Amino acid sequence: xxxxxxxxxxxxxxxxxxxxxxxxxxxxxxxxxxxxxxxxxxxxxxxxxxxxxxxxxxxxxxxxxxxxxxxxxxxxxxxxxxxxxxxxxxxxxxxxxxxxxxxxxxxxxx
Amino acid sequence: xxxxxxxxxxxxxxxxxxxxxxxxxxxxxxxxxxxxxxxxxxxxxxxxxxxxxxxxxxxxxxxxxxxxxxxxxxxxxxxxxxxxxxxxxxxxxxxxxxxxxxxxxxxxxxxxxxxxxxxxxxxxxxxxxxxxxxxxxx
Numbered sequence: 001x002x003x004x005x006x007x008x009x010x011x012x013x014x015x016x017x018x019x020x021x022x023x024x025x026x027x028x029x030x031x032x033x034x035x036x037x038x039x040x041x042x043x044x045x046x047x048x049x050x051x052x053x054x055x056x057x058x059x060x061x062x063x064x065x066x067x068x069x070x071x072x073x074x075x076x077x078x079x080x081x082x083x084x085x086x087x088x089x090x091x092x093x094x095x096x097x098x099x100x101x102x103x104x105x106x107x108x109x110x
Numbered sequence: 111x112x113x114x115x116x117x118x119x120x121x122x123x124x125x126x127x128x129x130x131x132x133x134x135x136x137x138x139x140x141x142x143x144x145x146x147x148x149x150x151x152x153x154x155x156x157x158x159x160x161x162x163x164x165x166x167x168x169x170x171x172x173x174x175x176x177x178x179x180x181x182x183x184x185x186x187x188x189x190x191x192x193x194x195x196x197x198x199x200x201x202x203x204x205x206x207x208x209x210x211x212x213x214x215x216x217x218x219x220x221x222x223x224x225x226x227x228x229x230x231x232x233x234x235x236x237x238x239x240x241x242x243x244x245x246x247x248x
Contacts, residue, residue, distance in 0.1 A: 021126075022158050023122075052151070062211060065208060086224075091204065091219075095205065
């Protein structure tokens with residue numbers, strides 16, 4: 001998986017490309033925890049380039065979201081499609097996380 | 111009916127090879143790309159359970175047997191671990207608030223929702239989890 005980060009308009013935008021699965025979800029979770037320790041509080045995960053996610057991937061996002069909430073931060077998702085959108089919806093994660101159609105709306109509405 | 115099978119060491123590091131074996135075979139057998147993603151997800155979720163919990167002294171083995179049935183593309187995941195029926199697991203609470211949300215059980219729930227036919231059987235000393243999709247988009 002490719003991970004690109006960018007600070008933009010007060011948000012910490014994390015672009016994920018490829019697959020977030022059992023082989024890399026722990027590493028991704030650790031990266032999120034490091035960004036939080038470094039002081040990032042308003043995360044937007046841009047999943048436009050993500051093709052695949054499993055429950056292990058969801059677990060890492062959930063862990064980061066819980067940590068952020070405890071620090072009065074936030075995490076939202078944007079640009080979901082295909083299997084990723086299906087998995088997020090079927091799991092009911094769209095009830096506990098803010099989900100936006102694209103990055104512009106995620107930055108505008110939160 | 112055409113069948114292919116391969117046996118893997120049951121540890122988390124070999125899961126990508128198991129997924130690759132299933133998706134390459136599914137592609138060769140003409141399964142729709144969208145359904146191949148569903149299969150990959152089911153294989154990851156199910157084999158993660160086997161690799162983590164099936165063997166008292168890990169790693170054991172898991173055999174993946176693939177059958178090209180007329181209407182369905184079927185995978186059987188076979189292990190010789192402790193008896194475990196994943197289908198008997200309770201569904202996760204999908205309405206739980208963020209703070210109390212758990213991911214345990216979600217993998218099995220996803221398998222059930224994404225595939226067309228899922229069932230478990232205990233055959234002698236083996237667990238057999240049968241997972242199938244139709245060939246078309248849906």
